[in-house]
Amino acid sequence: MALIVKKFGGTSVGSTEKIINVAKRIIEEKKPGDQIVMVVSAMGDTTDKLIELAKGINKNPYQYTREMDMLLTTGEQVSISLLTMAFKTLGQKAISLTGSMVGMKTDSVHTKGKILDIKPSRVKEELEKGKIVVVAGFQGADSKGDPVTLGRGGSDTSAVALAGALKADACEIYTDVDGIYSADPRLIPDARKMKEITYDEMLEMARLGAGVMQPRSVEMGKYFNIPIHVRSTFTNKPGTMIREAYTMEEKDFLIRGVAHDDNVAKIAILGVPNNPGIAHNIFSALADKAIGVDMIVQSIRNIEKNVTDMVFTIASDDLSQAKPIIDEVADKLNAIAVLIEEDVAKVSIVGAGMLGNPGIAARMFGALAKANVNMDAISTSEISISCLIKGDQLKVAANAIHKEFFPEN
Amino acid sequence: MALIVKKFGGTSVGSTEKIINVAKRIIEEKKPGDQIVMVVSAMGDTTDKLIELAKGINKNPYQYTREMDMLLTTGEQVSISLLTMAFKTLGQKAISLTGSMVGMKTDSVHTKGKILDIKPSRVKEELEKGKIVVVAGFQGADSKGDPVTLGRGGSDTSAVALAGALKADACEIYTDVDGIYSADPRLIPDARKMKEITYDEMLEMARLGAGVMQPRSVEMGKYFNIPIHVRSTFTNKPGTMIREAYTMEEKDFLIRGVAHDDNVAKIAILGVPNNPGIAHNIFSALADKAIGVDMIVQSIRNIEKNVTDMVFTIASDDLSQAKPIIDEVADKLNAIAVLIEEDVAKVSIVGAGMLGNPGIAARMFGALAKANVNMDAISTSEISISCLIKGDQLKVAANAIHKEFFPEN
Numbered sequence: 001m002a003l004i005v006k007k008f009g010g011t012s013v014g015s016t017e018k019i020i021n022v023a024k025r026i027i028e029e030k031k032p033g034d035q036i037v038m039v040v041s042a043m044g045d046t047t048d049k050l051i052e053l054a055k056g057i058n059k060n061p062y063q064y065t066r067e068m069d070m071l072l073t074t075g076e077q078v079s080i081s082l083l084t085m086a087f088k089t090l091g092q093k094a095i096s097l098t099g100s101m102v103g104m105k106t107d108s109v110h111t112k113g114k115i116l117d118i119k120p121s122r123v124k125e126e127l128e129k130g131k132i133v134v135v136a137g138f139q140g141a142d143s144k145g146d147p148v149t150l151g152r153g154g155s156d157t158s159a160v161a162l163a164g165a166l167k168a169d170a171c172e173i174y175t176d177v178d179g180i181y182s183a184d185p186r187l188i189p190d191a192r193k194m195k196e197i198t199y200d201e202m203l204e205m206a207r208l209g210a211g212v213m214q215p216r217s218v219e220m221g222k223y224f225n226i227p228i229h230v231r232s233t234f235t236n237k238p239g240t241m242i243r244e245a246y247t248m249e250e251k252d253f254l255i256r257g258v259a260h261d262d263n264v265a266k267i268a269i270l271g272v273p274n275n276p277g278i279a280h281n282i283f284s285a286l287a288d289k290a291i292g293v294d295m296i297v298q299s300i301r302n303i304e305k306n307v308t309d310m311v312f313t314i315a316s317d318d319l320s321q322a323k324p325i326i327d328e329v330a331d332k333l334n335a336i337a338v339l340i341e342e343d344v345a346k347v348s349i350v351g352a353g354m355l356g357n358p359g360i361a362a363r364m365f366g367a368l369a370k371a372n373v374n375m376d377a378i379s380t381s382e383i384s385i386s387c388l389i390k391g392d393q394l395k396v397a398a399n400a401i402h403k404e405f406f407p408e409n
Numbered sequence: 410m411a412l413i414v415k416k417f418g419g420t421s422v423g424s425t426e427k428i429i430n431v432a433k434r435i436i437e438e439k440k441p442g443d444q445i446v447m448v449v450s451a452m453g454d455t456t457d458k459l460i461e462l463a464k465g466i467n468k469n470p471y472q473y474t475r476e477m478d479m480l481l482t483t484g485e486q487v488s489i490s491l492l493t494m495a496f497k498t499l500g501q502k503a504i505s506l507t508g509s510m511v512g513m514k515t516d517s518v519h520t521k522g523k524i525l526d527i528k529p530s531r532v533k534e535e536l537e538k539g540k541i542v543v544v545a546g547f548q549g550a551d552s553k554g555d556p557v558t559l560g561r562g563g564s565d566t567s568a569v570a571l572a573g574a575l576k577a578d579a580c581e582i583y584t585d586v587d588g589i590y591s592a593d594p595r596l597i598p599d600a601r602k603m604k605e606i607t608y609d610e611m612l613e614m615a616r617l618g619a620g621v622m623q624p625r626s627v628e629m630g631k632y633f634n635i636p637i638h639v640r641s642t643f644t645n646k647p648g649t650m651i652r653e654a655y656t657m658e659e660k661d662f663l664i665r666g667v668a669h670d671d672n673v674a675k676i677a678i679l680g681v682p683n684n685p686g687i688a689h690n691i692f693s694a695l696a697d698k699a700i701g702v703d704m705i706v707q708s709i710r711n712i713e714k715n716v717t718d719m720v721f722t723i724a725s726d727d728l729s730q731a732k733p734i735i736d737e738v739a740d741k742l743n744a745i746a747v748l749i750e751e752d753v754a755k756v757s758i759v760g761a762g763m764l765g766n767p768g769i770a771a772r773m774f775g776a777l778a779k780a781n782v783n784m785d786a787i788s789t790s791e792i793s794i795s796c797l798i799k800g801d802q803l804k805v806a807a808n809a810i811h812k813e814f815f816p817e818n
Contacts, residue, residue: 016466019466020466053425053491056425056491057425057494057495057498058494058495058497061494067494067497067505070486070505071490071491073486074487077483078462078483081479082466082480084479085463085466085470088467089466095475096476096479098479100554146510
């Protein structure tokens with residue numbers, strides 16, 4: 001007997017036929033005494049259709065965030081009622097509950113809400129009655145009772161947070177991939193499905209560009225220490241378990257994965273006086289506009305004149321906003337020049353195993369050297385090493401590194 | 410300065426274009442300081458589409474009444490968010506609130522809920538901030554917070570009840586007809602639009618077959634003594650005011666209208682012993698199955714044998730369910746025969762004015778006689794007189810009566 005929260009995304013409930021299939025599967029797999037909470041998203045393209053409708057009123061409907069939340073929360077309300085009917089049609093007791101009804105309390109930042117607290121007494125009550133509880137993901141309500149959506153990755157976050165509040169045994173995220181891979185299979189065909197990965201590694205992978213899980217839900221899992229099982233909607237095979245630490249079997253891997261990111265721009269401010277506070281000058285100006293800076297390298301240009309070069313990366317998406325700010329700071333600092341390079345990419349390795357294993361970085365750099373890939377900058381964290389390289393070398397570099405650490409494939 | 414509740418039905422908000430037009434009209438007509446509450450239904454065919462979707466899960470989705478309510482309440486939630494965006498786009502402050510959020514407390518009879526109480530503190534709060542408050546009609550929430558729909562005529566009922574709870578100056582029901590007519594214009598081309606009608610007359614008209622307003626909302630208006638203004642979505646002209654009593658001008662009319670009903674079946678149980686309890690025997694058997702009995706005529710067939718005929722009418726819709734019950738009772742009572750006639754209709758006049766005016770009935774019967782219409786049965790209430798006639802004479806009969814009492818047309 002276990003309490004399990006299962007999250008199904010929009011494509012998994014994209015039609016009434018698919019909804020019936022989800023219900024059948026859940027009933028088949030349910031063991032006697034299991035308590036099941038389903039967290040579901042809006043059906044397939046429902047959200048897009050609702051946004052389209054809102055655009056019929058105003059071209060830019062997202063300026064009315066509260067009303068967008070009022071509108072969009074109907075999407076999940078439709079899918080939970082239909083999935084509950086499907087359970088009942090198959091003879092399984094079930095009940096649907098909106099985000100507000102499961103006690104999902106959020107702040108009032110409409111369309112990008114954060115969960116403040118969950119008081120799932122109603123969920124517990126209905127589970128005790130032997131019902132499968134079908135919950136609307138992606139949504140909660142603020143202190144006034146107004147509907148608030150949780151923004152990107154919101155349904156996963158709902159599911160994990162609810163699992164935490166219910167002290168569930170696990171949270172299963174059903175998705176269109178069958179688990180977390182050691183790298184993006186589109187870039188690295190040899191990528192290997194991981195049986196397990198720690199919260200920290202998963203967060204580091206996500207931060208460094210891996211797209212399967214949003215960091216929010218992983219952080220939530222870490223906070224509540226709820227194992228998150230990422231698995232396929234279409235098969236019964238186990239996927240990848242995200243948890244605090246490995247079981248024995250998986251300990252052998254020194255690294256967990258290779259992440260990559262090509263939404264990177266490199267900025268070099270050349271020849272600035274190497275005075276205290278110079279880095280602060282540059283980066284606080286960017287921080288004021290919420291532009292994140294990633295890899296930072298400071299190198300000495302002329303030791304006698306005490307002049308230095310500052311090199312750092314930002315997301316390409318932020319470049320147009322960052323450019324005038326950087327030019328202004330460079331001007332103020334009497335810099336010689338500002339160089340911007342957009343054709344760059346970042347390739348990273350992630351793994352808690354590297355903590356006690358010196359030489360991992362050397363192996364990574366060696367793999368890159370053998371593949372004739374030059375590195376522009378390097379940055380490291382406790383559980384990751386990232387290299388900045390030319391954008392057109394990304395595929396070669398990522399595959400070479402992956403081969404080095406996952407040779408068996 | 411006035412507080413007015415305005416209700417717009419599904420066709421009035423059937424497209425984003427229509428929604429924008431409604432918003433424009435309301436802003437144009439709003440006087441400075443007016444407080445406006447909008448009660449709206451789901452857009453056009455939204456409810457039908459949602460029911461269709463549910464039928465994709467189960468052919469008979471209405472067996473799951475709670476889940477149907479969860480599903481169908483999304484319809485109004487979409488229209489209130491869109492109408493609110495339309496107001497904001499036009500520069501008018503506005504906010505949308507669901508049935509649950511306006512404190513519309515209902516019982517738990519899903520799909521046919523009754524309003525138990527309204528605590529509209531949130532509505533008042535938002536009105537005080539100068540906002541137009543856009544409320545989802547047709548819905549409330551029970552004591553558990555579960556969504557409950559109010560069934561047929563529910564949006565009108567929401568609007569009138571909310572007007573009552575807010576002590577509004579009036580409740581305006583916008584519809585596709587421009588008011589209440591003295592008769593159905595499809596049957597009686599001479600029908601005259603009434604400026605005013607009392608709650609009791611309107612209720613009697615509805616009971617006797619007039620379709621514009623559901624009795625529930627009129628009863629609610631009477632309970633709260635809120636004037637209900639039934640008017641057109643498409644024009645600015647005043648419609649019909651339903652209120653407690655007339656203003657002077659309208660006092661002249663002896664009757665308010667001619668109602669008709671062809672959903673009538675006549676049943677005659679012939680030759681039953683005229684003992685105490687016989688009527689009880691027949692009608693309690695029907696009442697047990699929630700079949701309403703309307704006109705009842707008992708006539709003596711044979712005074713020496715103390716044998717009588719019982720004649721009454723029921724709705725044609727109920728006939729198939731009523732038939733076996735009636736046959737069983739007739740059998741038990743040793744009746745001679747049961748005769749059923751389906752080609753009958755009821756034509757009625759309604760008006761509080763007839764109370765102090767004897768001779769109204771005589772004028773009605775005279776008009777029928779002149780038109781060669783035979784009466785099968787007559788029934789009266791304090792403010793109405795009804796005649797049962799042959800179905801194919803309905804049009805002639807109704808027009809003759811209307812002409813008698815509204816000769817000026």
